[in-house]
Amino acid sequence: MGFFDLFKKKTDKPAEQTTTPVAEQAQEAKDASKATEEAADAAAGGEKAEAKEGVEAAETVAVAEPTPEQAQQELNAGLEKTKTGFFSKLARAIAGRSTVDADVLDDLEEVLITSDVGVETTVKIINHIEQRIARDKYMNTSELNAILRDEIALLMEESHSSQQNFGLEVKEGTPYVMMVVGVNGAGKTTTIGKLAAKLTAAGRKVYIGAADTFRAAAIDQLAVWADRAGATMIRQEMGSDPASVAYDTLKSAVANGADVVLIDTAGRLHNKIGLMNELTKIRNVMAKVIPDAPHEVMLVLDGSTGQNAFEQARQFTQATQVTSLTITKLDGTAKGGVVIGISDQFHIPVRYIGIGEGIDQLRMFDRHEFVNALFGEAK
Numbered sequence: 001m002g003f004f005d006l007f008k009k010k011t012d013k014p015a016e017q018t019t020t021p022v023a024e025q026a027q028e029a030k031d032a033s034k035a036t037e038e039a040a041d042a043a044a045g046g047e048k049a050e051a052k053e054g055v056e057a058a059e060t061v062a063v064a065e066p067t068p069e070q071a072q073q074e075l076n077a078g079l080e081k082t083k084t085g086f087f088s089k090l091a092r093a094i095a096g097r098s099t100v101d102a103d104v105l106d107d108l109e110e111v112l113i114t115s116d117v118g119v120e121t122t123v124k125i126i127n128h129i130e131q132r133i134a135r136d137k138y139m140n141t142s143e144l145n146a147i148l149r150d151e152i153a154l155l156m157e158e159s160h161s162s163q164q165n166f167g168l169e170v171k172e173g174t175p176y177v178m179m180v181v182g183v184n185g186a187g188k189t190t191t192i193g194k195l196a197a198k199l200t201a202a203g204r205k206v207y208i209g210a211a212d213t214f215r216a217a218a219i220d221q222l223a224v225w226a227d228r229a230g231a232t233m234i235r236q237e238m239g240s241d242p243a244s245v246a247y248d249t250l251k252s253a254v255a256n257g258a259d260v261v262l263i264d265t266a267g268r269l270h271n272k273i274g275l276m277n278e279l280t281k282i283r284n285v286m287a288k289v290i291p292d293a294p295h296e297v298m299l300v301l302d303g304s305t306g307q308n309a310f311e312q313a314r315q316f317t318q319a320t321q322v323t324s325l326t327i328t329k330l331d332g333t334a335k336g337g338v339v340i341g342i343s344d345q346f347h348i349p350v351r352y353i354g355i356g357e358g359i360d361q362l363r364m365f366d367r368h369e370f371v372n373a374l375f376g377e378a379k
Contacts, residue, residue: 071363071369072369072372072373074355074356074361074363075355075363075369075370075372075373076372076373077331077355078330078331078353078355078356078361078363078373079330079331079336079355079370079373079374081331081332081333081334081336082115082330082333082334082335082336082337082374083336083373083374084334085115085334086111086115086334086337086374089110089111089114089115090108090111090144092107093107093108093110093111094107094141094144097141098140098141099138099139099140099141100129100133100139100140100141100143100144104141104144105126105129105130108126108129108144109122109123109126112125112126112337115334115335115336115337116306116307116335116336116337116338116341117337117338117340117341118307118310118337118338118340118341118342118344118345120341120344120345121155121340121341121344121345122341124155124344125148125151125152125155128151129147129148129151132147145375148375149371149374149375152340152371152374153367153368153371155340155343155344156339156340156343156344156349156350156367156370157343157347157348157349157350157367158349158367164202165199165202165204165259165260166195166198166199166202166364167351167352167364168199168260168296169295170204170259170260174254174290175207175250175253175254175258175259175260175261175290175293176259176260176261176295176296177250177260177261177263177286177290177293177294177295177296178260178261178262178263178294178295178296178297178298179246179263179265179279179282179283179286179294179296179297179298180192180262180263180264180265180297180298180300181265181267181279181297181298181299181300181316181320181322182267182299182300182301182312182316183267183268183302183312184215184218184266184267184268185267185302186267186300186301186302186312186328187300187302187328187329187354188264188267188300189212189218189221189222189225189264190221190225190328190354191300191326191328191352191354191362192208192222192225192262192264193221193222193224193225193226193228193229194225194354194359194362195262195352195362196208196225196226196229196231196262197225197228197229197230197231197359198359198362199229199231199259199260200229200230200231204259204260205232205256205257205258205259205260206229206230206231206232206258206259206260206261206262207231207232207233207234207249207252207253207256207258207260207261207262208222208225208226208231208232208233208234208249208261208262208263208264209233209234209245209246209248209249209250209261209262209263209264210222210223210233210234210235210236210245210264211242211243211245211246211249211263211264211265211266211282212242212264212265212266212267213236213237213238213239213240213241213242213245213266214238214239214266214268215266216238218264219235219238222235222264223235231262232252232256232258234248234249234252236248242265242266242278242281242282243278243281243282243284243285244285246263246282246285246286247285247286247288247289249261249263250286250289250290250293251289254289254290261293263282263286263294265278265279265282266278272315272318272319275319276318276319276320279319279320280320283320296323296324297320297321297322297323297324298322298323298324298325298326298351299312299313299316299317299322299324299325299326299348300325300326300327300328301313301325301326301327301328301338301342302327302328302329303327303328303329303330303333303335303336303338303339303353303354304329304330304332304333304335305335306333306335306338307338309327309338309342310338310341310342310345313325313342313346313348314346317346317348322346322348323348324348324349324350324351325342325343325346325348325349325350325351326350326351326352326353326354326362327339327342327350327352327353327354328353328354329354330353330354330355331354331355331356331361336374339353339365339370349365350365351364351365352364352365353365353370
């Protein structure tokens, strides 16, 4: 059987809601994953990685929300590689020195850049420290951590106005529509699944639109996640018009009183004009159903790619209006500095971060918790 035959449906079949039992969808996911392996030479490397992550993560069972103390401990553990890498470099930079002088600032600049904070944000931090030195006339190296903590927290955008509904501003009577964008392999499909599970656990009725119609594995992963999360998924046959899927999803969501709609999209950057046109078409079609939709466009970035994440953010912000960020896979990398630089340079709030494969490890981003994880609790 050919790769695409696995997912072929009759052409006259309208968009359908997935109601397949969990076991059957899990088997579907397994078959799709195997088919993806067989087609690996034709598929993107990142696409294959995301397929594996999505199917494995979907097997995770939802757990109760952790206490604030547990949440901070989990975040500390998730950012341990970033913290260890950053502070080992910083310790070497100030070893044997008692005051912050030009040499220390030069070394600090190198530490920040090599920690993937980004050149522009690094220069901003160094300039602010120089201004404080000029004002206070003296600064010792023991004060440097406290100053860095303050500067980093100030640079990052505030992410959430409320803890309810996992940070989304859901209003009664009209579905809150989020369009999710990002390159294949960044963890986009998995993030949608985890977010759906968080929202249904909060008592919200969630619809998912499988508008990434170019990858059979993506549709299959979403089906598994939707079933486990208790969400409803709208899908069409592979190769269908993504805007048509989005339209059908919103129409069904409105008719059935959904609270939140999550729209998956294709993540192809090889043709930026094509991407821009496709995303614009999806937005315009959704606005015909709900005039101000989408209410949010969330870009998912793989934190482990470091400076490549900056370039992806640049490409997508040029292609469409991005209003929030999710940065994934921070637990497996020392490149967590990208969170600081991207939030600062693009002036887009980081809404969620991924610090593990578990469903509870998609976390609402809090800049103060983030700096606490890097620098320890403020004294």
